[in-house]
Amino acid sequence: MADSAVKLYDTTLRDGAQMEGVSLSVEDKLKILHRLDEFGVHYVECGYPASNPKDEELFRRLREVNLRQAVPVAFGSTRKAMIGAEKDRQLEELLRAETPAVCIVGKTWELHVRTALRTGLDENLFMIADSVEYAKRHGREVIYDAEHFFDAYKNNPRYAMDTVRAAVEAGADWVCLCDTNGGTLPWEVQRIFSEIREKIPVPIGIHAHNDSECAVAVSLTAVMEGATMVQGTVNGYGERCGNANLCSIIPALVLKMGIPVVSMESLAGLTELSHYVSEIANIKPDSHQPYVGQKAFAHKGGLHVSAVTRDPETYEHIRPELVGNMQRIEVSELSGKSTIIVKGKELGQDLSRHPEKVQEILDMVKEMEHRGYHFEAADGSFELLMRRALGMHKVFFRLESFRVIMEKREDGKVVTEATIKVHVRGKRVIATAEGNGPVNALDNALRLAIGRAYPELADIDLQDYKVIILNPEKATAAVTRVLIETGDGEKTWGTIGVSENIIEASWQALVDSVEYGLLHKKAQP
């Protein structure tokens, strides 16, 4: 557990859940909370009890949860205008959540007081003071979120500071300055912090949004200028353009700014944390995401590859292992011979003595990329291509034909069925299986047909299936690229198929997926 002067405040479960496509169950939220706790996040904002009925159950169950260090936080806003705090239903629900800390958001910007609250400037100050004081009276640690602080300060610095003072005088433990609309640039944060830092007698936080693509820079700049709390979300999830991305902020704090917000051991789990949350949130990971993306340390330019294999520092800003990521050498039209040689080495072949073989493979890759293949996400298919070129390939089965039938019958029932005819170890096998869809049915039929010969298949599962339509403008001549990700519990591999027909493309990717799996399980044809 890192004892750091700067505290991490995660709001994936509240602000992050606002993002399109994210819909977290109570179970999901508890899983993420535990992960964040183990990782070393200091505060975890779990939800907005008054806005979301699901969160009521979450807070109820939270009372029985043991956390290592994370402080769970419930989120709410200041009381309604012209009533007492104790009469405000929303504040009542905030306290009923029974979390040790609460976050109360209040208005800082005149425009919002007038347009959103439709009340007076003085009444807003009372609303802030009353609400903070009410939560403090009930023993809560209070984080006061000053909504739109930077816009408000640029518009009317005096009133903006009045609202902050109201919160501080009512006992707020933290004041968190929010760039709610995400429009503020780093040097504005620098200037404003230098003006207000001395005037706020409690620790200051930063809460940034990414609408100017500067949320990470804004958050780090605030820390440079004295902020000791950073609010953000895992992978930068959040509505519009997202929140400040903790997966980029944390490694910068630890590795570049020397602020140990988490231990080095935790940091090495960052990539896993990122993928874990994306999996639960059911958002496809961004492979180009800084630090944790699959391509964050991928090299494919020929020159880059030969330098980076000699000394990684030449083209890598940090050592990928420090954040649990890894260097990847990839193959493409642009890559030179050095990439093929590196890949050959991984297969135990020294190709540096066979330049003609290297050229042959390179030509083949270029020709296939021209037809729509892309091997960057299909390491499995690329290895099979290399094996074929090097005479290291094994044929596990041969397809004779297949047929898939899907019916939606008059009673509304949908049935999908695949029949496959294959030759395996000299025998002709016919198998029929049902499935959720055509590829699933084909996969099931293939496993049925060859599963007896290759029991190794039982451990190999299709994990992801992706379809991309190339040249969509030429509707009928369009080519379909299918990527399949397969895993055996230890590692995953990508395979690819390209064809005008989606089923043919899927079949190619499926066959590569199974062949790669059998090869690495050391199965014998």
Add this chain to the structure above:
Amino acid sequence: MADSAVKLYDTTLRDGAQMEGVSLSVEDKLKILHRLDEFGVHYVECGYPASNPKDEELFRRLREVNLRQAVPVAFGSTRKAMIGAEKDRQLEELLRAETPAVCIVGKTWELHVRTALRTGLDENLFMIADSVEYAKRHGREVIYDAEHFFDAYKNNPRYAMDTVRAAVEAGADWVCLCDTNGGTLPWEVQRIFSEIREKIPVPIGIHAHNDSECAVAVSLTAVMEGATMVQGTVNGYGERCGNANLCSIIPALVLKMGIPVVSMESLAGLTELSHYVSEIANIKPDSHQPYVGQKAFAHKGGLHVSAVTRDPETYEHIRPELVGNMQRIEVSELSGKSTIIVKGKELGQDLSRHPEKVQEILDMVKEMEHRGYHFEAADGSFELLMRRALGMHKVFFRLESFRVIMEKREDGKVVTEATIKVHVRGKRVIATAEGNGPVNALDNALRLAIGRAYPELADIDLQDYKVIILNPEKATAAVTRVLIETGDGEKTWGTIGVSENIIEASWQALVDSVEYGLLHKKAQP
């Protein structure tokens, strides 16, 4: 054409093309070049003649191209060690490209001179001077890219400045400081610029990569500190984590920093430019991308929606129209009644007087989202849901049943065929059609069956088809969500289907797609 003190330098065609999945033909590159020229970019780096044979044809065809203002640039590196510049094949090809300007990249960092070049520090200085001088002697405008400048400067400021001086003394017109590994933070750029600005007597540029998620902030900070050229790519395309994103840099320069790098009229074409390039590059647009993303100005929280419809400035950092984007009000579990009322208004219904109806629709949305639906990307399906709830729905046809057969025959040929039985205007119609895949065949059969009754269908095309597997961990119980995007040449709409069976889910989305299209074409059942 904007006459600006700061120049935009686009490298989408060279550095951007290094990104996974991007593979641009000569035709594609010319299209993008023309678009960038029309938009008002000042320099367009078209390629690296010596590394890519495709680029040879490009540069040949470039000679016959008329541009409004953009200066095409060819990219190359300094000469090899220990030979004369005129003997360097790569520099020869650079000049053979016959562009008015060239960009020459050289080593700034000792580590690279030793590890990548494997030559002496002095020889590197000669390589820089000779190469720049050689290009100047042949009448080129020379942009000198100081690779790894910031890392090099931190490591050995004297040698880093020696390399820059070598380029300047040899006649370089620009020195562009590169953060090649993307590890530099904004305040480091600020500090280093303040130290070196006065020592470089020619205009300075900035070239940043996004490995720390700070490339936009680094680029803008450099401009604040005196840089007058910004190198970047459309949508931030580039290897690893991408290059500095011009789509975020340009609006910040124009709207927030008062630097008119392009005209306001051009700026209003930014969203279109972003989507145009992503379409040609065949990369799905990032809907959360700042400024230009489909969700960049989307609001779904209930409180946000009621404030933002009163005054957009409350939750938008710029007016979306300025960059050619638009405000979007979206529907989801988290959104309140105000969203439903706004959507009702769009259908010409004043729901504010029918709170029970609003609640009914909200409950329905919540229940469907629970089953896996998501209406943010399915505005078409949501409108149909509203219409059904409000008794405004029209039934254009009724399905009896369908069957799809796909075969891969012994001769390797693949055939997909769909048969559909529908009732349309009181008649039972049976139609069979082939297709590239099951959904395409179904779409074709449906059009055949009802196309005579609804000739409006001829203008309506499926444009995109997306499959997401939900809860993939529960393999057999997994639910498939299908999103279809359809267009009629004027507008596009999204529709959704959810089912355990991918074909059933596709059918739902397909039916919604056709019904929405027919409704808006004012077809009569």
